[in-house]
Amino acid sequence: MPPTKGSAGKNGSKDSGRQGAGNALVIVESPAKAKTIAGYLGRGYVVESSIGHIRDMPAKAAEIPAKYKGQPWARLGVDVDGNFEPLYVVNPDKKSHVKKLKELMADADELLLATDEDREGEAIAWHLLEELKPRIPVKRMVFNEITKDAIQRAARNTRDLNTRLVSAQETRRILDRLYGYEVSPVLWKKVMPKLSAGRVQSVATRLVVERERERMAFTSAEYWDLKAVFDATEAGVPEGPATFPATLVSVDGKRIAVGRDFTPQGTLRADRDVRQLDEAAARGLAERLSGTGFSVRSVERKPYRRSPYAPFRTTTLQQEASRKLGLSAKQAMQVAQRLYENGYITYMRTDSTTLSDSAVNAARNQVRRLYGGDYLPAKPRVYASKVKNAQEAHEAIRPAGEEFRTPAETGLSGPEFRLYELIWKRTVASQMKDAVGESVTVRIEGASSGGEVAEFSATGKIITFHGFLKAYVEGSDDPAADLDDRERRLPPMSEGDPLKAQALEAEGHSTRPPARYTEASLVKELEEREIGRPSTYAAIIGTIQDRGYVFKKGTALVPSFLAFAVVQLLERHFGNLVDYAFTARLEDVLDAIARGEAESLPWLRRFYFGGEDAQGGHETGLKELVGDHLSEIDPKEVSSLPLPGTDIVLRVGRYGPYLDRDGVRVNVPEDLAPDELTEEKAEELFAQPSGDRELGVDPETGRAIVAKSGRFGPYVTEVIEDPAEAEGEAKPKSRAKAKEKPRTSSLLKSMSLDTVTLEDALRLLSLPRVVGQLDGEDVTAQNGRYGPYLKKGTDSRSLETEEQMFTVTLEEAQAIFAQPKQRGRRAAAPPLRELGKDPESGATMVIKDGRFGPYVTDGEVNASLRKGDEVDGITDERAAELLAERRAKAPAKKKAPAKKAPAKKPAAKKTTAAKKTTTTTAKKTTTRKSTAAAKTGVPRTSAKKDSGAQ
């Protein structure tokens, strides 16, 4: 069933398909769309979907085909040493679907690529062509409207594939890959593993960080004015309210300062000729005005007219769903997806506000029926796209069908009903008449007892014809703002009318820092800056939260300190890449490529390898920035955020943010909003007890014993009085004593932080225990990183139990040391499973459990089980396959460097100079390899420039 109403082709005999016996296979992007279109095309057509893109560059190592694994650029999936040719693989989750498409094609005598008519859609069509390799005629079918007529017309009027548009898409894709996969590893090295950078997410994060910086730099200013309530009865009011509120606007002709007259630093803007009232001045004036008579000085009337809002596109839908329904961007899209799939609305990922002719008719019919002809403009309204880089592959988001169902008629409920209602109202309202009314500004004057002339102002708005506002009123992000349909009535007044002040009060205000972004307002900002696409807005919000760059506090998006560090690094070292105009410039290039006025390759080369700048100098390319220039990025510096006016530095460490003052460190709660980290707050953090549990006092030393939770788990330690603090009471004694290190010890496995006792702690702190002497050396028992062990000089042996640390005797110790060192406890563990013989080595394969999870080994080669592999389910074949892959991946990992080493001086390991040497060596090797690869001309994708005529 097609999801649209009134569309079924009962009498559509004329459409009964194509001539000839065979079928045409039509491929669109979305399954829901395929269903609809199948209904319109009828017999002779088989309509299937690609479900979006079907292939892409490999996302991770496991997706790289074996033959490319050795390539130096395989990690990127783009042959940067050659012609920036991307390596495409079918997405793992699309393999079966591509197979299905191939099977369908086998029964077809024609292929119609009916993907969306935009950059991505054109690329999907090209990828389909490349992957399906059809031997039947191929045509490109495009349409902007999903109606029976439009679809049938589109099927008859096909065109060829636009390879220039494909090239523009590919350029975009390659750039995003290079940016993401080259810059992210810089963050892993300099800040923290698993972080990410990208053209879109990094700018989104930067926006949130910059807003927070503004908030942090903000100083509030206080200003006062007067609020009056005037009584108009003396003026002989025949109708309307008798009283109305007004605000003081000037004194003796000089305007009173309001919020917008102040700078973010809390000072008056220099160019403003205004008077700032403080509390005393305001109160004094109020007093001097009490009892005085006022009169109307002027009445200014202006016509008011408001046009309806454009129909929804993705961003505006997300904003309104957030304001009115409290949905997150993701939730809004999920609900919309369900409405779309069930045929209630048109496609929800769009940047277009255009309505099809049939939709305009449907909306107008509904206006006439529900509101009457008075509300219907003579001509349909047309909404031009406000979005600059709109690709217009879809319509606006609107009720589906050629007749709209009213919300009640849908039978929907819950969020689906409410979202549909929103979309329906907005669409209908978009075809209604303007709202018309009148706005009035009244100025009121009075003289104070001190001779000052005070002027008040009151505004009113009346709507004489509500027009579209009757159907739909847009929400506002600012809860204090007046909505469009809000009326404010004033009594009718004319110049010279006497008024009495019923109340007169001084009112204090303070300027406020710019509000944080919400999901919806950030998405709006991104759209205005042409960053991101409708299909990704909700995902962007998800990504920056998942990475820990941003967290939500209510609806506000708050940047983490981590985000500050990452943005700081990017701004200082990759300034161009986080420039807000970067995407806009990219779009210009892509448009030029699509028009055939620019070429992709030179542009990518320049981006990656750099080039000559306007002054004939060298413009640094991305490769150098992440390579040779990498050492210029000081991890400590980029992760440091000095607290202004103090010697405190906030640092972002691997384990979260902490404060550092001359080496004294204290953790900062992860969810502390950066703008709340004032000097005061920092002092509080330094002063606060760190959540330690005091167990008591060591009777021998008199020191307090505390249990703490640390980086390696719970432990106990003793508190050594800081001599500096002790100075106050005791005399400055001999300070010669070097800083004494407190004894520490991890808790045993049987203990917990909550229950550990002083006795336990003292026993732990008695470690290491001297067991006795052997061979003239002390034998000690202690707890270490790998558990309890015995130590004798430089020799050591693990103990079996923690208890043995306290009980082991010298005789037992001697026996333990007599044994050879265990070759690793792991290795001693029996294999989890035993398999057959590996066909290649002939050795028995076993599955073992290692530090990194289960792995299969033949004694020589070890290969981790992949996601999806289960220990019990592994067959001999699978195990052999894993081993073979492992062998192929790293040929002679130890031999290779060993061979190269003699060529270069085997320098000391620790110095940075030595490090550089090795890097250079490695680089030379890769360069050599890649040249060889380029020469042999490894075939990648088929010659795409030839595919698709044009």
Added chain:
DNA sequence: CAGTGAGCGAGCTTCCGCTTGACTT
């Protein structure tokens, strides 16, 4: 960000855009 002695499988993380199920809990 508490400090510590072996000998061992390291390998992966990450981008943006286009689309939905198929999984598991």
